[in-house]
Amino acid sequence: MTVRNLEGGQPAWVRIVGEAGALRGLPQGGTVPAGASDAAFETSPATEELLRQAGPAVQLFDGEAAAGAGITLEAAGELVCVVGVPGGIMAPDRQDTPTDLLVEVLPAVERSGELPPPLAPDVVLELRIAAASASAYEVKAGQYIQIIDVDGRQCSDFLAFDAAELRAGREYDIDPTTTRTLMGSSFSGPGLHSKYFDTRMRPLVEVVQDTVGRHDTFLLACTAKYYEDMGYPGHSNCTENFNRTLAPFGVTARKGWPAINFFYNTFVDAHDRISMDEPWSRPGDYVLLRALTDLVCASSSCTDDIDPANGWSPTDIHVRVYDAACQFPNGSAHRMTPDAEPRMSRQTGFHSRTSALTRKFEDYRGFWLASCYSGSGPIEEYWACRERAVVTDLSALRKFEITGPDAEDLLQLAVPRNVKKLAVGQVVYTPLCYDHGGMIDDGTIFRLGTHNFRWICGDEFSGVWLRELAAKHGMKVFVRNSSDQLHNLSVQGPRSRAILKRLLVTPPHQPTLNELKWFRFTIGRIADRPVLVSRTGYTGELGYEIFCHPNDGETVWDALMEAGVPDGLTPMGLLALDMVRIEAGLVFAGYDFSDETDPFEAGIGFTVPNDKPDPYVGAAAIERRRQSPHRRLVGLEVAGNEPIGHGDCIHVGRAQVGVVTSAVRSPILGKTIALARLDVSVAEPGTPVEIGKLDGHQKRIPAMVVAFPHFDPRKTRVRADPPVDEAPERIAASGQAGSVVADDPRGSVNRSR
Numbered sequence: 001m002t003v004r005n006l007e008g009g010q011p012a013w014v015r016i017v018g019e020a021g022a023l024r025g026l027p028q029g030g031t032v033p034a035g036a037s038d039a040a041f042e043t044s045p046a047t048e049e050l051l052r053q054a055g056p057a058v059q060l061f062d063g064e065a066a067a068g069a070g071i072t073l074e075a076a077g078e079l080v081c082v083v084g085v086p087g088g089i090m091a092p093d094r095q096d097t098p099t100d101l102l103v104e105v106l107p108a109v110e111r112s113g114e115l116p117p118p119l120a121p122d123v124v125l126e127l128r129i130a131a132a133s134a135s136a137y138e139v140k141a142g143q144y145i146q147i148i149d150v151d152g153r154q155c156s157d158f159l160a161f162d163a164a165e166l167r168a169g170r171e172y173d174i175d176p177t178t179t180r181t182l183m184g185s186s187f188s189g190p191g192l193h194s195k196y197f198d199t200r201m202r203p204l205v206e207v208v209q210d211t212v213g214r215h216d217t218f219l220l221a222c223t224a225k226y227y228e229d230m231g232y233p234g235h236s237n238c239t240e241n242f243n244r245t246l247a248p249f250g251v252t253a254r255k256g257w258p259a260i261n262f263f264y265n266t267f268v269d270a271h272d273r274i275s276m277d278e279p280w281s282r283p284g285d286y287v288l289l290r291a292l293t294d295l296v297c298a299s300s301s302c303t304d305d306i307d308p309a310n311g312w313s314p315t316d317i318h319v320r321v322y323d324a325a326c327q328f329p330n331g332s333a334h335r336m337t338p339d340a341e342p343r344m345s346r347q348t349g350f351h352s353r354t355s356a357l358t359r360k361f362e363d364y365r366g367f368w369l370a371s372c373y374s375g376s377g378p379i380e381e382y383w384a385c386r387e388r389a390v391v392t393d394l395s396a397l398r399k400f401e402i403t404g405p406d407a408e409d410l411l412q413l414a415v416p417r418n419v420k421k422l423a424v425g426q427v428v429y430t431p432l433c434y435d436h437g438g439m440i441d442d443g444t445i446f447r448l449g450t451h452n453f454r455w456i457c458g459d460e461f462s463g464v465w466l467r468e469l470a471a472k473h474g475m476k477v478f479v480r481n482s483s484d485q486l487h488n489l490s491v492q493g494p495r496s497r498a499i500l501k502r503l504l505v506t507p508p509h510q511p512t513l514n515e516l517k518w519f520r521f522t523i524g525r526i527a528d529r530p531v532l533v534s535r536t537g538y539t540g541e542l543g544y545e546i547f548c549h550p551n552d553g554e555t556v557w558d559a560l561m562e563a564g565v566p567d568g569l570t571p572m573g574l575l576a577l578d579m580v581r582i583e584a585g586l587v588f589a590g591y592d593f594s595d596e597t598d599p600f601e602a603g604i605g606f607t608v609p610n611d612k613p614d615p616y617v618g619a620a621a622i623e624r625r626r627q628s629p630h631r632r633l634v635g636l637e638v639a640g641n642e643p644i645g646h647g648d649c650i651h652v653g654r655a656q657v658g659v660v661t662s663a664v665r666s667p668i669l670g671k672t673i674a675l676a677r678l679d680v681s682v683a684e685p686g687t688p689v690e691i692g693k694l695d696g697h698q699k700r701i702p703a704m705v706v707a708f709p710h711f712d713p714r715k716t717r718v719r720a721d722p723p724v725d726e727a728p729e730r731i732a733a734s735g736q737a738g739s740v741v742a743d744d745p746r747g748s749v750n751r752s753r
Contacts, residue, residue: 001073002106003060003083007099007467008067009403009478011086015054018079025073032057050082057084067467067478090485092532092547093523095401095452097482102341112151115318116284119146119328125321127299129156131314134241134300136249138163142324144208145289147299149263150318152283153311155302157221157238157259159246160196160204163294166249172198174205176217176258187215190330190345192359195292196260204295209288211333211342214280216261222304223256230306238300249296262287264302264309278308285342288328334366336460348395349487349553353561357571364574365458367396372573381576382667385539389493390572391560394538394545399482400463402453406475411445411453414469416599416608416616422447425511427519427534430607431599432462437621438595439602440465442587444536446521454482458589469617487550491560492543492580495567497722500544502563504533513544514722527559538577540584540712542720582664582675585635585709591646592633592661592675598625601677603633603708631658632683635708638663638672638691642701649692650676651700657682660691666710673710674703 003012013032016023043051060071060083073081087098124143129135134157139145147156162172174196180186188194188207195203196217221242227235243253263281266274301317304310322328331345345363348354355361360371370393372378384390402411411419417430424447432440443457455462460481467479491500501513506524513533516522521534529552537543548556561569578588585603587593593602599622600608608622638644644663649656658678666673674691682689685707693699707713 001075001081002070002104003073004068004070004102004104005061005065006068006102007463007478007480008065008069009063009480010061010065010099010101011063012060012101013057013084013086014060014073015051015057015082015084016079017050017053017055017082019077020055022075022077022079023073023081024076025071026058027060027071032059047082050080054080054082067471089549089551090482091530092486092549093448093530095403095448095454095480095482097401097480097485099480112283113316114283115148115150116286118320118322119288120322120326122323122326123320124323125319127319127321129299129301129317129319131301131316132236132241132303132305134238134245134298135319136245136296136298137319137321139291139295139297139321140324141291141293141295143291144322144324144326144328145205145291145297146286146320146322147262147289148284148286148318148320149212149279149281150283151315152281152285153263153279154281154315154317155264155279155304155310156262156317157242157257157264157300157302158262158289159242159257159259159298160291161249161251161296162198162202162204163296166251166296169250171251172200172202172204174258174260175199176260179217187217189213189363190332191361191363194330203292205289205291207287208290208328209286209331209333209344211285211344212263212279212281212287213332214263214265215287216264216266219261219264219266219274220256221259221261221300222302222309225255227306232306235306236303238302241300241303242298246296246298251296261302276307276309278311285333330368332363337464348393349548349550350393350395350489350557352554353557354393354571358573360573362574365396365398365460369393369396370571370573372575373571376570378573378575378579379667381570381572382579384568384570385493385541385572385576385580386668387494388568388570389491389495389499389564390539390570390576391557391564392490392492392572392574392577393487394490395487395550396458397483397488398457398460398462399486399547400455400457400466401480401482402455402466402477403451403480404475404477405451406470406477407451407453410466410470410473410475410477410479411455412614413473413616414466415445416612416619416622417445418609418612418614419445419447419453420614424449425520425522427521427536429519429604431593431602431604432457432465433599433618433622434595435618435621437598437618437625439593439597439599440595441589442593442602442604444534446534455479485549486547487553488545488547489556489560490537490539490543490545491569492537492539492541492572494542494717494720495564495569496541496543499560499564499567499569500533500546503527503559504531516544518719527555529555531556537718538586539580540586540709540715541580541717543718578662579664579667582662582673583666583668583709583711585675585711585713587633587675588662592677597631597677598622600625600629601631601633603675629680631677632680633661633675633677633708634683634685635706635710636660636663636674636676636689636691636703637706637710638674639702639704641665641672642693644672644674644691644701649696650678650703651690651692651696652682654697656692656696657689669710675708678705 194207221238333342446454648660650658663674687705690700
């Protein structure tokens with residue numbers, strides 16, 4: 001058994017149930033004091049029973065363990081190991097976040113065919129489908145069907161029939177064409193739009209959970225003809241296997257079965273050809289479905305061994321059926337890196353409140369966030385942001401605690417900004433770049449102390465990259481993921497300050513809300529819950545972000561919504577957020593920048609100073625790109641009302657000269673606007689261009705290059721100072737009044753994210 005301290009700095013211990021000395025390789029003299037090992041961690045009743053039987057705790061790691069540190073132990077006999085990973089709730093102004101350990105068990109004798117444990121105890125069917133075979137089974141309405149790829153990289157075709165109609169002699173099965181038409185997607189993912197339909201447009205099953213994310217709903221299960229055409233007459237195939245197993249149910253045999261091809265990695269290439277490669281699935285990966293009516297189902301282990309479809313070697317599939325009384329949350333698995341452990345979509349600390357206001361959620365980077373709200377909708381939410389105030393759950397942002405004596409040196413090396421100039425309590429927006437100048441991510445750095453920083457970004461890989469950079473340069477620094485300890489609300493709009501002033505209580509040594517300058521943060525309490533509040537945002541409006549522990553999410557939400565009633569505070573979803581951020585010229589990963597674009601091409605060249613005294617990653621490449629730019633991010637004003645989208649080509653004459661990165665119909669400007677990346681030869685304001693539709697040539701939409709941001713280009717709204725009559729005395733946490741410090745937020749040199 002190898003235990004790895006993935007991010008470093010995480011204490012851990014082990015206790016065993018078995019004979020003393022049965023676990024070899026334990027550190028000597030590392031016994032944890034009695035009682036200390038049972039503090040500050042979560043247990044289940046089963047674990048508590050094991051702990052009563054276990055021997056003393058032996059420390060595996062202390063709080064100084066390096067990232068990636070590992071210890072390998074060997075079992076001399078059969079035993080049970082209990083690994084404890086202590087950690088408590090992290091306050092927003094602290095950085096003592098607990099992090100994950102990885103435990104890898106290597107069996108003495110290599111084995112395969114093992115199944116992950118059931119998702120719930122109420123299993124009503126266990127069905128092993130041997131390699132290159134198929135089986136049929138019945139499922140009642142409401143029951144759950146888990147299709148498991150036992151050894152990985154194995155496809156499984158799935159059929160489902162309305163059981164009542166089948167008994168009446170009528171075949172209504174899943175129809176891929178109907179499903180794709182109604183869903184607008186080749187594969188239906190977990191969530192609101194997750195269903196598979198028959199030709200009557202009635203849903204038969206819905207996807208509840210998926211740990212793979214790559215499947216196929218537009219090809220037949222493999223057929224005899226496929227193998228004959230490939231030169232393998234008589235090869236076993238899924239269609240004939242289905243015909244045999246479904247015959248007892250009165251299903252008519254077919255030459256080819258339209259199926260959901262779970263784990264089948266097919267794709268449409270750039271030339272509109274359907275291609276395939278090995279599946280993405282790993283051992284134990286699964287899809288969980290819920291039956292929406294009584295069904296007759298059939299599942300196969302695909303027989304294909306003549307191409308990469310099953311990794312060239314078919315293996316087993318396993319089907320588990322769970323009782324309808326089980327409760328499973330919707331979600332897809334997310335992996336930070338290809339070799340990372342999967343993690344199912346999770347809810348934020350505010351989900352109980354947002355889910356009471358809408359059912360329109362999307363899985364955004366592993367978190368369920370609201371697209372819009374039932375009581376308003378995107379347009380009304382947009383105007384609330386521009387005219388009053390809105391609150392948006394943005395807890396999917398990743399947070400990393402960067403601590404240690406070399407924390408400043410690491411960030412000074414990692415980003416173009418001069419982190420040495422960053423004061424405690426200040427925030428700076430910056431890109432993170434590779435050596436070739438392309439962007440990994442963008443985000444904000446918060447300075448909490450001399451050797452204490454917080455990096456808030458969109459991509460979880462940022463933490464991995466920073467950790468690797470620190471190791472490469474031998475730096476004494478920890479980079480630990482605190483995303484599950486800090487969830488956040490964005491409160492934006494002209495009335496945001498007035499609302500938060502009613503709530504935020506700060507101690508004497510921290511700025512009040514009126515004193516809080518642009519790109520600064522303060523620490524205080526809302527509804528007696530600890531919070532960190534920064535004057536930052538993603539809307540182009542005056543605004544703030546509130547960070548709290550998810551356990552305090554409901555209390556903070558309730559207090560905020562109550563305080564916002566007089567000012568018309570409205571919840572806002574991601575659809576309206578996209579509208580305001582495009583108007584404000586704020587870039588979005590995967591749209592306006594990628595690892596192929598440098599900060600200048602992403603329109604954030606202001607984040608790359610000319611005079612940074614220290615070297616940083618990508619400096620040479622970025623300087624070359626600065627001196628010899630090829631492309632530039634610009635604004636476009638588009639003629640007419642035709643929809644414009646990300647990826648639309650831009651032409652001057654026949655030649656393509658660029659691409660639309662983001663576009664929106666702006667309510668406040670009354671026109672369609674876009675951000676676009678153009679060749680520098682046509683990037684000057686006033687240059688006419690055309691946006692290509694259809695094949696890029698048959699249909700052209702006129703547009704004009706303009707400066708961006710399109711809305712409030714001087715940032716007067718986001719920089720807004722409080723009027724003189726909005727400067728009440730400070731209310732300290734102790735209840736004592738303090739002095740008012742009149743800081744000028746226009747003194748900040750940072751720009752809005």
